[in-house]
Amino acid sequence: MSDIFCEINSSDIDLADERYKISFLENDMGSLAESLKDVGLLFPPIVRPVNNKFIVISGFNRIRAHIHIHQVHNKKILVYKTDPDTSEYQCLLKSITALAFKRQLTQAELIICTNRLYQFIDEKQISQKSSAIFNTELSARFVKDLLSVGRLPDPSLELISTGHLSFKSAKKISCFEKDTIESFLSIFSNIRASNNKQLEIIMHIMEIAARDAVKPKAVFKNPEIQAILFDKKIELVLKTALLRTCLFEQRFPTVFRVRQKTREKIASIKFGTNIKFLPPENLDSQIYSICFTAQNFDEFQKNVQTLYSAMKSKSLKEIFNP
Amino acid sequence: MKINTLFIDKTIPEDLEIEYLISKVTADPQWIENTKTVYDYINDADDPISKAKKTLYITSNKGAIIKECPGTSFYTCCDYTILHTGTFCTMDCSYCILQAYFHPPVLQYFAGLKTFSNALEKRFGQKKIFRIGTGEYTDSLIWEQVSLQPKFLIETFAKQKNCLLELKTKTNNIDSLLPLDHNGKTVIAWSLNTEDIISSEEKGTASLKARLKAAKRVESKGYRLAFHFDPLVIYPGCETQYKKVVELIFEYVSPESIVWISIGTFRFMPGLKQVIEKRFNHSTIPYGEFILGLDNKMRYFKPLRIKMYQKIISCIKEYAPDLLLYFCMEDEEVWEKCLGFFPGKKGELGHLLDKSAVTHCSLNSNLL
Numbered sequence: 001m002s003d004i005f006c007e008i009n010s011s012d013i014d015l016a017d018e019r020y021k022i023s024f025l026e027n028d029m030g031s032l033a034e035s036l037k038d039v040g041l042l043f044p045p046i047v048r049p050v051n052n053k054f055i056v057i058s059g060f061n062r063i064r065a066h067i068h069i070h071q072v073h074n075k076k077i078l079v080y081k082t083d084p085d086t087s088e089y090q091c092l093l094k095s096i097t098a099l100a101f102k103r104q105l106t107q108a109e110l111i112i113c114t115n116r117l118y119q120f121i122d123e124k125q126i127s128q129k130s131s132a133i134f135n136t137e138l139s140a141r142f143v144k145d146l147l148s149v150g151r152l153p154d155p156s157l158e159l160i161s162t163g164h165l166s167f168k169s170a171k172k173i174s175c176f177e178k179d180t181i182e183s184f185l186s187i188f189s190n191i192r193a194s195n196n197k198q199l200e201i202i203m204h205i206m207e208i209a210a211r212d213a214v215k216p217k218a219v220f221k222n223p224e225i226q227a228i229l230f231d232k233k234i235e236l237v238l239k240t241a242l243l244r245t246c247l248f249e250q251r252f253p254t255v256f257r258v259r260q261k262t263r264e265k266i267a268s269i270k271f272g273t274n275i276k277f278l279p280p281e282n283l284d285s286q287i288y289s290i291c292f293t294a295q296n297f298d299e300f301q302k303n304v305q306t307l308y309s310a311m312k313s314k315s316l317k318e319i320f321n322p
Numbered sequence: 323m324k325i326n327t328l329f330i331d332k333t334i335p336e337d338l339e340i341e342y343l344i345s346k347v348t349a350d351p352q353w354i355e356n357t358k359t360v361y362d363y364i365n366d367a368d369d370p371i372s373k374a375k376k377t378l379y380i381t382s383n384k385g386a387i388i389k390e391c392p393g394t395s396f397y398t399c400c401d402y403t404i405l406h407t408g409t410f411c412t413m414d415c416s417y418c419i420l421q422a423y424f425h426p427p428v429l430q431y432f433a434g435l436k437t438f439s440n441a442l443e444k445r446f447g448q449k450k451i452f453r454i455g456t457g458e459y460t461d462s463l464i465w466e467q468v469s470l471q472p473k474f475l476i477e478t479f480a481k482q483k484n485c486l487l488e489l490k491t492k493t494n495n496i497d498s499l500l501p502l503d504h505n506g507k508t509v510i511a512w513s514l515n516t517e518d519i520i521s522s523e524e525k526g527t528a529s530l531k532a533r534l535k536a537a538k539r540v541e542s543k544g545y546r547l548a549f550h551f552d553p554l555v556i557y558p559g560c561e562t563q564y565k566k567v568v569e570l571i572f573e574y575v576s577p578e579s580i581v582w583i584s585i586g587t588f589r590f591m592p593g594l595k596q597v598i599e600k601r602f603n604h605s606t607i608p609y610g611e612f613i614l615g616l617d618n619k620m621r622y623f624k625p626l627r628i629k630m631y632q633k634i635i636s637c638i639k640e641y642a643p644d645l646l647l648y649f650c651m652e653d654e655e656v657w658e659k660c661l662g663f664f665p666g667k668k669g670e671l672g673h674l675l676d677k678s679a680v681t682h683c684s685l686n687s688n689l690l
Contacts, residue, residue, distance in 0.1 A: 211609040252611045255623045282613035284624055285396070286655055322625075 003046060003080035008054060010067055010077045013047060017055040020048075020095035022109050024161045032065040041066070046080045046098060048091055057082065057091050058098035089120040093133060100135045108161035110134070114143055115150035123147060148174040156185055164188050166195035172202055176216070183220035190229045191243060192236035204247040219250070258283060265315040274303055279319070288319070323412050323468050324376060325349050325429075329360050331381035334433050339470055343380060343431065346468040357381070364426045371601060374427040375412050383407075383432035387441040391458065396616035397651040398665060400584075401672030403452050405442070405487075407432050407471060408460040413492060414525040416602035417553055420459065422594040431465065435474045446482040451676040451689050454479075457490025457511070466495035473498060480505035483686045486581075486679040488548060492527040494536035500543050506683050509581050510540045511548035514571070516563035519555050523605060530567065534574040541579045546682045548581050552650055553588035554630055556610050556622055561633045568637045577642035581682040582675060585631060586650035589621045617651075624656070631660040646678045 045059020056063060059079075066077050082091060096113045099105065105113065113134070117126050123143045130138035138146075149156070149170045159165035165188045173184045184202065193201065209216040219225070228234070228242045249256040262279050271277050275292040290307070294300035310316050328349040334340060344351055354360065360379045367373035383406055393399030410420055410429040420427060445452050456462045456475070466472045472489060479487040480503055490511045499510070512533045515523075520530055528536070537547055549571060554564065571580075588607060595608045612620040621627065635647060648671060649656060657664040665671040673690070680687050 207609045211606050213606075252623070254611050254626055255613065258623070258625055282615075282623070284613060284615050284621065285653070 003082050005044065005078070006081050007076045007078055008047070008081065010063065010070075010075050012052075012054055013063055013077075014050075014053045014055050015060065015063065017050075018060075019055065020057045020091060021060055022095060022099055022105075022112055023060075024108060024158070025106070029061070029065055029068055032061055033068045036062070036065050037069055041078055043102075044078045044080055046082065046094055048082045048086065049084055054079070054081070057095045092116055092120070096133055097135075100133065104136070105134060106161065107167045108157050110138075111146050111150045111157060111160065114138075114146040118147055118150075145171050152181060153178075153185070155189060159185065159188050164192065166198055168195055169198040169202060172199065180216040183217050187220065187229060187243070190236070191240040193240045193244075197240060197244065201244065201247060204251045208247070208250050222250075255282075262319065265319050268315045269310050269313045271310060272306055274299075275306060323347070323378075323464055325378045325412075325468075327363070327377040328352065329354050329363075329377070329379045331357075331379070331433075334380060334382060339433055339435055340380065342470050343433075343468055347378060349378070360428055361426055364428060369601065370426045371421050371597070372414075374410060374429055375414060378429050378431060380431045380433055382434050382437070387432075387438060388445065388454070393651070397653055398649065398657065398671055400453075400648060400650065400675055401669060402458075403445075403454045404458045405438065405454050405456045405475075406459065407438065407456045407462075407475075408465065410459070411461045412464050413461060413527045415492070415527065416523045416525075416598050416605045417555075417588055417590065417594070417607055419590060419594060421597045421601070422591055423459075431469060431471075435471065438471075438475070439478055442478060442485070445485055448484065449689055450484065451679060451685055452485040453488060453672075453675060453679055454485055455488040455490055455511075457488065461491050461493060462489035463491035463493045463495040463510075466493070466498055473502060476502050476504050476508045479507040482507070483684070484689055486683050486685060490548075490550065492524060492533065494528040494532040496536045496540050499540065499545070504543075504545060506544060506546065507685075509546045509548050509679075509683065510537070511550060512537055513550045513552060514567055515551075515553075515555070516560065516567055518557070518560075518563055523555070523602070523607060530570065534570055537571075538574045541575050545579075546581050547575055547579045548583065550584045550586075550650075551634060552584055552586040554585065554634070555588050555607055556626055556630055557606070561630070564630075564634050565637045568634065568641065572641040577645055579682075580642070580645055581678050582646040582648060583638060584648050584650050585634060586652070587622045587627045587630060589615065589619045589651070592618075592620055595620070627652075628656055628659050631656065635660055646674065648675065 041062065043059070043062070045062050046057040047054035048057055063077065066075070082094070096117075099109070114126055117133070121129070124140055126133075126143045127138055127140040130136065130143070149160070149167065152170060152174055156165060156170060160167065160170055165185075169188070173181050176184070184205075187201065188198065205216050205219050208219050224246055225243065228239055228246060231239070234242070262283065266277050266279070269277070275290065278289045280287050292303040294303060325347045326349050328344070328347050328351045330340070330351050330353050332353045332355050357379075360377070364370045364374045364377060385406065387406055389404050389406065391399065391402040391404055408429075408431045409424060410427045411418065412429065445454070463472060475487055475489075476499060479485060485507070487508045488511050489508060490513065492513050496510065514530065514533065517530050520527060541547055551564070551567075554560075588610070592614070598605055598608050611623045611626055613623050615621040622630075631649070638645065638647060647661060649661075654664045654666060665674060677690060679685055680690055
């Protein structure tokens with residue numbers, strides 16, 4: 001079943017057929033074209049003959065760069081042509097290994113690959129063969145997770161690929177109902193958050209829904225949340241911060257209110273920028289901390305005077321005796 | 323007690339205590355040499371916690387038989403003494419910390435009444451008041467139906483004057499205790515909650531009224547009583563519901579019979595949340611307004627705890643103004659705002675409880 005090294009016309013290649021395309025990463029075509037021009041084609045693409053045409057198994061970018069250099073579609077290109085009897089499964093293996101032994105696959109690529117392999121072999125077999133296919137060992141449990149995440153609807157893969165949806169978050173939402181999954185995909189399409197923040201957002205929405213005995217979609221449909229998510233004037237990172245604050249307020253209304261009130265009281269005391277007055281963590285202990293820095297006696301005296309004036313503040317008394 | 327698998331440690335002598343247990347537990351006994359057999363049997367299950375509730379392991383206590391309650395940092399502790407008679411429970415409360423405390427959880431009955439007696443004799447000989455309970459790592463009275471242990475303990479404590487025995491339960495298993503000569507040294511204590519919480523979160527426990535009826539029956543036999551509002555759970559309408567529980571207590575029993583009432587809101591090790599979500603997916607109790615407390619346990623946000631305590635305390639005070647109320651694991655601010663004082667010195671809360679124990683259980687007052 002060895003592939004034949006041969007020359008074919010680039011015009012005979014059907015680039016629109018992307019059944020073996022794994023990578024979403026778009027390389028800089030200009031650099032690749034320059035390299036092809038200067039160094040030549042080091043690793044010929046692999047193609048498969050189908051109905052008098054060739055479909056690409058590996059090397060989409062190289063073929064595009066080749067066409068880009070020559071600006072014509074019928075220039076000859078060196079390729080490995082698979083035997084016509086090569087099975088679909090063998091072609092799939094070639095497409096994965098060609099990339100996996102060149103560089104580490106991204107999570108989105110792993111998801112695509114395992115889900116395609118699952119059409120031919122089960123998760124246990126994928127795990128057992130993983131070193132030979134992926135150039136790294138994948139545990140059966142991880143393969144199972146990749147398959148679950150792979151079953152998520154669009155645009156989940158794109159979100160994973162672009163870093164809008166972490167693998168952990170994707171795994172978490174993959175066990176939810178369809179409506180809930182769609183709500184989360186919509187949320188993560190409209191914000192930019194780290195993995196921990198994504199998990200916090202998921203947790204808060206699920207817990208608000210469970211506490212209030214409503215569907216998570218109802219939480220998502222809350223007008224305040226919708227206004228944050230779909231306001232095109234707010235940039236993604238700010239949206240994330242606003243969404244998190246809004247969800248925290250809904251999940252912990254009393255904590256939010258009391259913290260807010262405490263902050264307002266501290267601000268009203270007007271300690272200035274030099275003095276830091278910090279309430280206890282979670283307001284559970286009674287220990288407030290206060291600190292300032294001073295470079296000289298005058299600064300020290302000024303800070304002490306500010307503190308002395310603060311003692312007359314009603315807000316300060318209320319903070320200690322709520 | 324629904325046990326379908328019974329393991330017995332081969333090193334345990336087959337005496338009257340064990341024969342009695344075997345006769346009461348319907349499962350066939352399997353005598354085993356290694357505890358690992360039990361651990362493996364439980365760990366093999368999809369839900370080891372549920373399996374552990376139906377698997378009884380009779381063994382001996384290889385650790386400390388009597389130990390001081392570990393309490394928790396930063397919050398005031400009551401200086402309780404634990405008599406370690408068994409572990410885990412057959413009932414299935416969603417919030418039960420024992421689910422996350424033991425790895426794996428094993429329903430153990432520690433045999434050896436003589437061993438307990440020997441350990442207790444050392445305490446009985448000391449010139450100090452001890453409040454000793456068996457309800458820390460298990461429910462004290464789930465064992466009443468299958469073992470001689472509760473009877474033995476009550477009769478052992480009846481013969482001395484410096485220790486009080488507290489049997490804490492959510493059952494109404496008191497029949498065999500009624501005819502016993504307890505000499506006033508045993509307090510039967512019930513953990514109480516609202517009907518809502520009992521039906522939704524305390525699977526397999528006795529109903530509120532069944533607990534209070536049992537309290538009334540033991541009271542009629544001269545037993546002293548205690549109640550523990552622990553865990554108080556905050557949910558919409560809970561204040562009215564807890565008020566009803568307080569009203570019911572005093573419909574059934576007299577305030578004079580009650581040695582103390584403890585109060586504590588729901589708190590948990592963070593790891594318990596996942597257990598609750600997995601095993602009790604209907605439960606909403608982990609979704610209250612919890613913050614991470616100073617002892618690294620999740621606790622209701624303090625203003626919510628204070629509000630809840632104030633309501634329930636004012637209600638209890640209406641019926642029993644002189645009754646000793648105390649908090650389990652709370653700080654100065656909570657004590658001051660809810661009870662108007664703070665037993666801040668080391669041992670102060672313990673001393674208050676000892677005083678009540680002496681008064682109600684005729685212990686030696688010279689030891690205070």
